[in-house]
Amino acid sequence: MSETQLIFQLSHPGRSATSQAPKALSDDKLSAIPAHLRRKQKPALPEVSEMQVVRHYTNLSSKNFAIDKQFYPLGSCTMKYNPRGANRAAMLPGFLNRHPLAPESHSQGFLSCMFELQNFLKEVTGMKGVSLAPMAGAQGEFAGVAMIRAYHEARGDEARTEILIPEAAHGTNPATAVMCGYKVREVPVGKDGDVDLEALKEACGPQTAGLMMTNPSTCGVFERQIEAISKAVHEAGGLLYYDGANLNAILGKVRPGDMGFDVIHMNLHKTFATPHGGGGPGAGPVGVSERLLPYLPTPMAGQRDDGSYHWVDSDTLDTSIGHLSAFMGNAGVLLRAYFYARSLGREGMIRVGEFSTLAANYLLKRLEAVGCTAAYPDRRASHEFILTFAKEAKELGVTAMDIAKRLLDYNQHAPTTYFPLLVPECFLIEPTETESKEALDEFVDAMAAILEEARSEPDMVKEAPFTQPVRRLDDVKAARELDLTWTD
Amino acid sequence: MPYIPHTPDDVRAMLDAIGADSIEDLFDEIPAHLKAAGKLDALPEGLSEMDVTRLMNERAAMDAGAVSFIGAGAYQHHIPAAVWEIATRGEFYTAYTPYQAEASQGTLQVIYEFQTLMTRLTAMDVSNASVYDGASGLAEAVLMSLRANRKSKSRKVLVPAALNPRYTSATQAIVENQDVALETVPFCQEKGQTLVDSLKPHEGEDFAALVISQPNYFGSLEEVDALTDWAHANGMLVIAVVNPTAMALITPPGEWGAEGADIVVGEGQPLGVPLSSGGPYFGFMCCKQKYVRQMPGRIIGRTVDMEGKQGFTLTLQAREQHIRRSKATSNICTNQGLAMTAATIYTSLLGPDGLTNVAAHSHANTQALADKLTAIDGVERAFVAPTFHEVVLTLPKPADQVLVALAEKDVLGGVSLANDYGMANAILVNATEVHSEQDLQLFEQALKEVLA
Numbered sequence: 001m002s003e004t005q006l007i008f009q010l011s012h013p014g015r016s017a018t019s020q021a022p023k024a025l026s027d028d029k030l031s032a033i034p035a036h037l038r039r040k041q042k043p044a045l046p047e048v049s050e051m052q053v054v055r056h057y058t059n060l061s062s063k064n065f066a067i068d069k070q071f072y073p074l075g076s077c078t079m080k081y082n083p084r085g086a087n088r089a090a091m092l093p094g095f096l097n098r099h100p101l102a103p104e105s106h107s108q109g110f111l112s113c114m115f116e117l118q119n120f121l122k123e124v125t126g127m128k129g130v131s132l133a134p135m136a137g138a139q140g141e142f143a144g145v146a147m148i149r150a151y152h153e154a155r156g157d158e159a160r161t162e163i164l165i166p167e168a169a170h171g172t173n174p175a176t177a178v179m180c181g182y183k184v185r186e187v188p189v190g191k192d193g194d195v196d197l198e199a200l201k202e203a204c205g206p207q208t209a210g211l212m213m214t215n216p217s218t219c220g221v222f223e224r225q226i227e228a229i230s231k232a233v234h235e236a237g238g239l240l241y242y243d244g245a246n247l248n249a250i251l252g253k254v255r256p257g258d259m260g261f262d263v264i265h266m267n268l269h270k271t272f273a274t275p276h277g278g279g280g281p282g283a284g285p286v287g288v289s290e291r292l293l294p295y296l297p298t299p300m301a302g303q304r305d306d307g308s309y310h311w312v313d314s315d316t317l318d319t320s321i322g323h324l325s326a327f328m329g330n331a332g333v334l335l336r337a338y339f340y341a342r343s344l345g346r347e348g349m350i351r352v353g354e355f356s357t358l359a360a361n362y363l364l365k366r367l368e369a370v371g372c373t374a375a376y377p378d379r380r381a382s383h384e385f386i387l388t389f390a391k392e393a394k395e396l397g398v399t400a401m402d403i404a405k406r407l408l409d410y411n412q413h414a415p416t417t418y419f420p421l422l423v424p425e426c427f428l429i430e431p432t433e434t435e436s437k438e439a440l441d442e443f444v445d446a447m448a449a450i451l452e453e454a455r456s457e458p459d460m461v462k463e464a465p466f467t468q469p470v471r472r473l474d475d476v477k478a479a480r481e482l483d484l485t486w487t488d
Numbered sequence: 489m490p491y492i493p494h495t496p497d498d499v500r501a502m503l504d505a506i507g508a509d510s511i512e513d514l515f516d517e518i519p520a521h522l523k524a525a526g527k528l529d530a531l532p533e534g535l536s537e538m539d540v541t542r543l544m545n546e547r548a549a550m551d552a553g554a555v556s557f558i559g560a561g562a563y564q565h566h567i568p569a570a571v572w573e574i575a576t577r578g579e580f581y582t583a584y585t586p587y588q589a590e591a592s593q594g595t596l597q598v599i600y601e602f603q604t605l606m607t608r609l610t611a612m613d614v615s616n617a618s619v620y621d622g623a624s625g626l627a628e629a630v631l632m633s634l635r636a637n638r639k640s641k642s643r644k645v646l647v648p649a650a651l652n653p654r655y656t657s658a659t660q661a662i663v664e665n666q667d668v669a670l671e672t673v674p675f676c677q678e679k680g681q682t683l684v685d686s687l688k689p690h691e692g693e694d695f696a697a698l699v700i701s702q703p704n705y706f707g708s709l710e711e712v713d714a715l716t717d718w719a720h721a722n723g724m725l726v727i728a729v730v731n732p733t734a735m736a737l738i739t740p741p742g743e744w745g746a747e748g749a750d751i752v753v754g755e756g757q758p759l760g761v762p763l764s765s766g767g768p769y770f771g772f773m774c775c776k777q778k779y780v781r782q783m784p785g786r787i788i789g790r791t792v793d794m795e796g797k798q799g800f801t802l803t804l805q806a807r808e809q810h811i812r813r814s815k816a817t818s819n820i821c822t823n824q825g826l827a828m829t830a831a832t833i834y835t836s837l838l839g840p841d842g843l844t845n846v847a848a849h850s851h852a853n854t855q856a857l858a859d860k861l862t863a864i865d866g867v868e869r870a871f872v873a874p875t876f877h878e879v880v881l882t883l884p885k886p887a888d889q890v891l892v893a894l895a896e897k898d899v900l901g902g903v904s905l906a907n908d909y910g911m912a913n914a915i916l917v918n919a920t921e922v923h924s925e926q927d928l929q930l931f932e933q934a935l936k937e938v939l940a
């Protein structure tokens with residue numbers, strides 16, 4: 001594929017997509033703006049025709065892998081099919097044109113969807129209250145830990161300065177704890193992928209504000225000691241935070257609320273099939289147990305006795321941790337999740353956990369059979385699992401990164417690599433419930449072929465990919481000779 | 489089974505390969521008494537696409553039909569059809585964050601172009617790939633200013649009262665956890681501007697930064713040069729909060745005062761993103777080159793591949809949570825990529841003249857609207873400062889009552905300033921290029937009737 005020029009290189013002075021903007025106004029219409037506040041030079045935006053723009057970005061889009069094109073088994077990211085119907089429904093004019101500050105009289109349709117979505121999420125997670133406000137998983141984590149802090153502060157319990165986090169945790173967990181003003185203490189994970197319970201018990205104390213964990217964990221296994229962990233943290237006076245990135249594995253099967261979690265976030269851009277958009281947007285609603293209800297972020301949707309809907313805001317819930325954005329969250333994402341929840345219904349929710357787990361366990365067994373090494377061979381996979389290529393790296397010099405890049409040549413998106421950090425040379429693989437058996441089998445065939453290549457022509461694998469718009473990129477140069485904007 | 493492809497034969501074959509008798513067996517590591525069986529009963533039955541669509545059509549239709557003059561941080565603009573037709577192509581819509589650079593050159597180049605567009609609009613050096621929205625972006629900017637301002641030991645930032653109160657409250661909610669305090673600078677009651685005089689009490693005090701909003705919440709244009717120079721003279725960084733449409737007409741923050749603003753954030757929604765009840769929008773964030781290592785969020789760099797060919801990749805990742813964990817500049821991971829993609833397409837389509845015309849028409853329409861409404865008895869402009877595309881009007885009756893009465897006529901007449909500013913009779917109104925002369929007359933007529 002040829003190099004695509006930048007939009008700026010297509011620019012010609014005086015060209016424009018004239019039908020997209022109103023006509024120029026005479027300067028006297030702008031006389032109310034004092035001259036010294038006026039921009040002196042027009043911004044150097046591209047001057048291009050409408051078709052040039054359409055062609056340019058359409059061509060750029062073709063340089064992406066995407067779920068709509070490829071198997072995309074990124075562990076921890078739940079790259080499942082994003083129903084097109086959800087997109088169309090969220091883009092209905094009544095939803096698209098509704099101003100976030102429109103009065104309740106003109107918001108009943110939208111509010112009803114949000115109110116119902118809150119209730120669905122409560123039901124599937126077993127929590128007592130849900131706020132849809134957080135804009136992504138990490139903001140949900142922030143809301144959750146800020147609520148933990150508000151809870152301790154309301155009780156005058158000021159000595160709690162630490163959040164416990166298993167070492168396998170996602171990077172957003174420790175980063176969030178720090179954003180909420182806490183110190184982070186890492187808890188080791190045992191050889192079987194479960195948390196080291198003794199170490200955890202030792203780490204718990206009067207300084208413990210809470211524990212953040214994912215279950216199934218980022219090791220791709222269900223944390224079997226969850227009840228003992230919950231007991232240890234609660235007895236120390238801490239609260240239990242559930243990172244819901246892996247909710248897909250247990251949707252309809254086990255509920256975080258029943259496992260003893262006090263606060264959770266969900267990633268609707270994972271579990272509820274909203275698209276990831278090449279980096280976002282997401283939505284990271286939070287759910288809480290009884291004792292954290294007063295602190296939920298606002299606004300939320302409420303219902304009056306007469307059936308009408310209203311906003312619950314910080315003026316009525318003055319213990320709330322407040323607003324996390326200017327308005328109510330990523331509404332358009334929430335509408336897509338609402339569509340998904342309505343189309344799955346009760347039975348469909350249960351099937352998500354079942355079939356994502358079936359797919360992962362099948363894929364794991366088949367990959368083991370073609371010579372891949374499981375990181376936790378004695379454990380059931382949850383909806384995802386870890387392979388390690390430590391042996392290949394040592395014996396053949398072919399790393400997880402090399403294999404990941406070679407997969408692209410087989411038209412398979414690479415799994416998550418080098419996460420969690422505690423398993424060397426690892427892949428975290430999450431096939432999701434929406435991939436057919438044939439798609440899984442093709443991935444197995446690709447992996448088998450690459451393992452063979454790693455033995456027969458390791459130098460070739462180390463130079464992959466060969467079929468993409470670019471070969472491997474010079475990341476060192478990118479960081480050393482920063483080029484972050486185009487200069488004409 | 490919605491979205492699940494497996495036939496009974498597939499399931500059998502897969503279970504055989506696993507060596508399990510049933511799907512339920514795969515959950516045998518979960519303590520039996522924790523299982524959720526029967527606990528989802530309150531969920532409704534699943535519906536077909538046709539049925540959910542019908543239901544959501546009905547809901548959406550309930551909220552449609554009014555003419556709106558609400559701005560207050562989210563603005564109606566014409567969005568070219570091409571913007572979302574391209575942004576929702578599966579290749580953009582269903583891709584993940586571009587971790588595998590070779591298979592994500594489309595998204596990566598879009599971000600690089602976006603970074604360039606934003607720096608050109610704001611006259612700044614560098615931009616990131618977006619944060620959640622303008623308000624949370626300000627919180628990030630405040631935290632960033634504490635890291636970037638090496639001369640200051642303060643954990644305090646000066647924030648104008650004339651800043652969008654939703655930005656102040658979200659920023660407060662986010663930064664207070666790290667013991668960062670926001671101190672309010674009052675605005676001039678006559679002008680509706682933040683005056684250097686009101687900063688004087690803080691002369692010589694240690695603050696990490698001064699926030700300047702252009703325009704401010706009231707739509708007023710601030711005297712940004714004087715404010716910027718005052719902040720710099722007092723050892724503070726300047727955090728600019730700007731409207732991107734206004735940038736086509738108004739001095740960009742990179743050119744404020746002698747040295748320009750240090751960090752710029754804002755709500756990107758006006759650049760091709762629909763109102764959509766408040767999101768997804770995107771926050772943009774730019775800064776001076778020397779602060780780039782303190783910036784949160786993803787940043788894309790241009791580099792070459794092993795054959796010397798141009799390519800794009802995530803760079804300076806040592807700022808981010810997946811590398812630095814508890815020492816990262818922020819916890820942000822997923823951002824607002826698709827809205828950023830739409831904004832890139834929008835800005836390219838409009839170009840310098842198109843965006844200038846949109847800004848000019850928005851300004852002129854708002855002036856025309858204010859002229860019409862202030863011709864009504866008892867309706868006046870609250871402030872004398874020049875405005876961009878929003879104005880505060882005082883009414884002869886309580887704003888909250890008037891807005892309800894207008895809404896009954898399907899005119900959404902702006903937002904009340906009663907709660908946020910104790911200005912019981914004041915409303916903030918906005919018009920843009922989408923409002924026709926007829927729309928303006930409709931508002932005028934409705935307000936006349938309501939006030940009669």
Ligand SMILES: Cc1ncc(COP(=O)(O)O)c(C=O)c1O
Binds near residue numbers: 077138218245284822
């Ligand atoms: C385990 C885990 N936690 C948290 C997150 C953060 O979610 P988000 O990217 O939506 O902020 C992710 C997603 O990448 C994740 O995989």
